[in-house]
Amino acid sequence: RIDGARLLARLRELGRRGALEGGGVCRLALTDADREGRDLVTGWMRELGLEVRIDAIGNVVGTRAGTEAGAPVMMGSHIDTVRTGGLYDGNLGVLAGLEVVETLAAAGIRTRRPLAVAFFTNEEGARFAPDMMGSLVFQGDLPLEAALATRGIDGATVGGELERIGYAGAAPVGAAVNPVHAYVELHVEQGPVLELEGVAIGAVEGVQGISWTEFTVTGTSNHAGTTPTRLRHDAGFLAGSVIRFARELALELGGDQVATVGFLELGPNLVNVIPNHARFTVDLRNTDAETLREAEARLFTFVDELAAAEGVRVGRRTLARFEPVAFAPEMVARVERIAAALGHSVRRLPSGAGHDAQILARMCPAGMIFVPSAGGISHNIREHTEPGDLEAGANVLLHTVLELAGL
Amino acid sequence: RIDGARLLARLRELGRRGALEGGGVCRLALTDADREGRDLVTGWMRELGLEVRIDAIGNVVGTRAGTEAGAPVMMGSHIDTVRTGGLYDGNLGVLAGLEVVETLAAAGIRTRRPLAVAFFTNEEGARFAPDMMGSLVFQGDLPLEAALATRGIDGATVGGELERIGYAGAAPVGAAVNPVHAYVELHVEQGPVLELEGVAIGAVEGVQGISWTEFTVTGTSNHAGTTPTRLRHDAGFLAGSVIRFARELALELGGDQVATVGFLELGPNLVNVIPNHARFTVDLRNTDAETLREAEARLFTFVDELAAAEGVRVGRRTLARFEPVAFAPEMVARVERIAAALGHSVRRLPSGAGHDAQILARMCPAGMIFVPSAGGISHNIREHTEPGDLEAGANVLLHTVLELAGL
Ligand SMILES: NC(=O)NCCC(=O)O
Numbered sequence: 001r002i003d004g005a006r007l008l009a010r011l012r013e014l015g016r017r018g019a020l021e022g023g024g025v026c027r028l029a030l031t032d033a034d035r036e037g038r039d040l041v042t043g044w045m046r047e048l049g050l051e052v053r054i055d056a057i058g059n060v061v062g063t064r065a066g067t068e069a070g071a072p073v074m075m076g077s078h079i080d081t082v083r084t085g086g087l088y089d090g091n092l093g094v095l096a097g098l099e100v101v102e103t104l105a106a107a108g109i110r111t112r113r114p115l116a117v118a119f120f121t122n123e124e125g126a127r128f129a130p131d132m133m134g135s136l137v138f139q140g141d142l143p144l145e146a147a148l149a150t151r152g153i154d155g156a157t158v159g160g161e162l163e164r165i166g167y168a169g170a171a172p173v174g175a176a177v178n179p180v181h182a183y184v185e186l187h188v189e190q191g192p193v194l195e196l197e198g199v200a201i202g203a204v205e206g207v208q209g210i211s212w213t214e215f216t217v218t219g220t221s222n223h224a225g226t227t228p229t230r231l232r233h234d235a236g237f238l239a240g241s242v243i244r245f246a247r248e249l250a251l252e253l254g255g256d257q258v259a260t261v262g263f264l265e266l267g268p269n270l271v272n273v274i275p276n277h278a279r280f281t282v283d284l285r286n287t288d289a290e291t292l293r294e295a296e297a298r299l300f301t302f303v304d305e306l307a308a309a310e311g312v313r314v315g316r317r318t319l320a321r322f323e324p325v326a327f328a329p330e331m332v333a334r335v336e337r338i339a340a341a342l343g344h345s346v347r348r349l350p351s352g353a354g355h356d357a358q359i360l361a362r363m364c365p366a367g368m369i370f371v372p373s374a375g376g377i378s379h380n381i382r383e384h385t386e387p388g389d390l391e392a393g394a395n396v397l398l399h400t401v402l403e404l405a406g407l
Numbered sequence: 408r409i410d411g412a413r414l415l416a417r418l419r420e421l422g423r424r425g426a427l428e429g430g431g432v433c434r435l436a437l438t439d440a441d442r443e444g445r446d447l448v449t450g451w452m453r454e455l456g457l458e459v460r461i462d463a464i465g466n467v468v469g470t471r472a473g474t475e476a477g478a479p480v481m482m483g484s485h486i487d488t489v490r491t492g493g494l495y496d497g498n499l500g501v502l503a504g505l506e507v508v509e510t511l512a513a514a515g516i517r518t519r520r521p522l523a524v525a526f527f528t529n530e531e532g533a534r535f536a537p538d539m540m541g542s543l544v545f546q547g548d549l550p551l552e553a554a555l556a557t558r559g560i561d562g563a564t565v566g567g568e569l570e571r572i573g574y575a576g577a578a579p580v581g582a583a584v585n586p587v588h589a590y591v592e593l594h595v596e597q598g599p600v601l602e603l604e605g606v607a608i609g610a611v612e613g614v615q616g617i618s619w620t621e622f623t624v625t626g627t628s629n630h631a632g633t634t635p636t637r638l639r640h641d642a643g644f645l646a647g648s649v650i651r652f653a654r655e656l657a658l659e660l661g662g663d664q665v666a667t668v669g670f671l672e673l674g675p676n677l678v679n680v681i682p683n684h685a686r687f688t689v690d691l692r693n694t695d696a697e698t699l700r701e702a703e704a705r706l707f708t709f710v711d712e713l714a715a716a717e718g719v720r721v722g723r724r725t726l727a728r729f730e731p732v733a734f735a736p737e738m739v740a741r742v743e744r745i746a747a748a749l750g751h752s753v754r755r756l757p758s759g760a761g762h763d764a765q766i767l768a769r770m771c772p773a774g775m776i777f778v779p780s781a782g783g784i785s786h787n788i789r790e791h792t793e794p795g796d797l798e799a800g801a802n803v804l805l806h807t808v809l810e811l812a813g814l
């Protein structure tokens with residue numbers, strides 16, 4: 001059994017790196033706050049005797065030798081956050097991994113296969129798109145050079161920031177040089193389902209498809225008082241109309257379709273000037289691949305038709321695109337069985353959020369364990385999970401990993 | 408007759424202060440660029456022998472003595488611009504005033520009443536609201552203290568910026584200490600009417616009503632992937648819906664009703680976070696006072712009802728509010744008559760933009776002369792008026808002022 005108090009103490013300590021007044025954290029990927037968090041966690045890894053490897057995209061993997069050589073059973077997640085992040089999103093999976101290692105060490109247990117604890121760079125995608133960038137490079141589907149050249153919302157590049165904060169490591173990337181036997185990620189649900197149903201543990205079946213598009217609109221700035229409506233080429237009108245349309249689209253497609261405009265900037269952004277510039281993102285998600293494609297098609301058609309009617313130009317760029325993912329059935333069943341054996345209520349459910357596990361699933365069996373999020377709230381400084389739930393999740397992680405790594 | 412080439416040379420020289428790459432100017436009120444523009448124009452005033460007075464809100468008035476003492480006939484406008492401004496908006500009225508003075512001086516003509524050329528602080532309202540701030544303080548309806556305490560879009564205050572750029576003058580403000588016999592403002596139309604009808608001069612009948620409201624919305628940030636639509640409290644959804652509604656409102660009320668969302672910011676403004684914050688402005692205008700009030704009422708009702716449905720809080724702040732203004736009939740008739748006498752085509756029209764003349768109209772007979780704007784484009788770096796039209800407007804100004812000031 002893991003030590004819940006020690007886990008919580010580490011979560012709180014990490015939460016002080018990039019802490020916001022009023023609670024929560026802002027530890028956007030590769031900022032100074034992220035470096036402080038990385039230094040802290042890497043220090044803990046070394047204290048626990050893990051062999052620490054930093055790769056060329058800044059992923060950090062701490063490994064504990066097994067009684068046999070070979071590919072490790074890996075636990076992990078991320079420690080970057082959004083601008084209004086909580087203490088648990090990502091951090092839980094990493095620090096619970098350390099807790100598993102410390103628990104085994106204290107009990108004098110060495111597993112057959114090596115164990116690894118990893119945190120991946122820029123999982124959130126809040127500063128640099130796509131999300132899950134570090135795991136994508138680790139696995140190999142995103143070329144390192146493309147990732148390093150990515151420019152963030154503040155104009156900085158991934159490569160430049162990695163150098164700046166001292167996390168441009170030497171270890172090579174790609175599945176071929178990074179064999180992993182199995183990957184298990186503990187995470188807060190970030191949604192309302194477990195809490196609403198009073199269930200302690202989620203056995204995650206898969207992750208819904210994710211589509212991020214950035215639109216850049218060029219209209220004509222003109223005077224807000226003198227320009228008749230019919231003569232306007234208003235970039236902001238297109239943006240506002242898409243915000244409205246996204247909501248209607250989600251309601252119309254129904255099911256688990258969601259649609260979000262989270263980012264928007266206008267230019268020149270002055271009260272009495274018709275905007276000549278708008279840049280905004282649309283985040284579409286669905287567990288069904290076909291419906292997600294339909295949502296994209298309808299969005300693009302809406303934008304193209306309205307742009308023509310308004311006389312504005314629109315550029316479109318895919319920031320991230322992930323098909324729905326199903327985790328290996330034996331991993332889902334294992335989590336479910338172990339949770340029940342430990343006496344916890346458990347249910348299967350899909351993940352609404354993207355996770356590094358969905359990328360690792362391309363190179364090894366991968367699974368996820370969810371614990372409830374109070375009020376279904378995440379990406380919010382009030383993100384909260386009860387200490388008992390954190391502990392339950394970490395114990396399920398411990399026993400899942402023990403089973404996978406063997407004694 | 409004024410010297411059109413000299414007028415154009417001054418317009419171009421002033422346009423180099425705050426010049427943008429690609430043309431146009433950004434000379435937001437009380438910035439360093441505005442200071443450079445002020446220094447240039449104040450220098451020209453002194454070269455022309457005007458007595459320069461700077462008042463406590465930074466308005467600059469250059470006066471040429473008449474053969475009799477008494478209140479001057481004032482020409483003027485503003486030299487601040489929006490972020491994507493042209494060479495003419497405001498600047499024309501000020502530099503044509505200097506041109507009138509230089510023409511009279513060259514001809515050895517001294518008027519009976521004194522002549523004054525003024526430029527008023529922060530007419531645009533782009534950095535600090537309300538617009539027409541300097542003339543409002545000069546005339547007296549806006550208390551100096553309130554104006555000085557106004558915080559701009561970048562957080563700076565009017566008072567602090569006036570001190571910083573060295574234009575917090577000593578001259579007192581208020582109509583009582585600033586008697587003006589009559590005020591005449593030459594300005595580019597900034598709208599499409601004169602050009603479309605092939606008319607050279609507009610005799611401005613009045614200015615439509617202006618209503619600027621800033622809304623601040625507080626929602627709940629949450630995860631874009633995991634939060635079902637019905638559980639969202641999306642501040643950005645309210646903002647986008649208002650952008651859409653503003654357009655519908657303008658079309659429905661018809662006539663000359665316009666509605667513009669020019670400014671919008673979201674927070675935390677990240678692709679995968681439902682916005683918990685939105686701040687945006689709505690600019691409503693109508694020549695009819697009653698319809699403008701109806702537009703406001705319908706906008707406020709829409710916002711209140713949608714906020715309740717979405718579960719977000721909304722704060723509302725009036726940034727500027729001006730009733731429609733009618734200029735003194737004898738001034739409109741005078742401009743019309745003089746333009747025709749000089750051989751120019753002329754028509755009466757209302758102004759869609761706010762102007763310092765509408766504030767001066769509260770303390771003396773005030774009138775305006777419009778010249779065409781190519782394509783009806785303004786608040787845009789492509790703002791343009793043909794040199795011949797600039798010259799025609801300045802000649803109408805010269806003769807209007809001569810008639811008002813007497814010989
Ligand atoms: N877990 C999580 O919040 N990941 C960020 C990527 C996403 O937007 O789903």
Ligand SMILES: NC(=O)NCCC(=O)O
Nearest residue numbers: 225272530531538760761
């Ligand atoms: N003339 C002019 O553009 N004034 C700015 C105030 C307004 O928005 O009408």
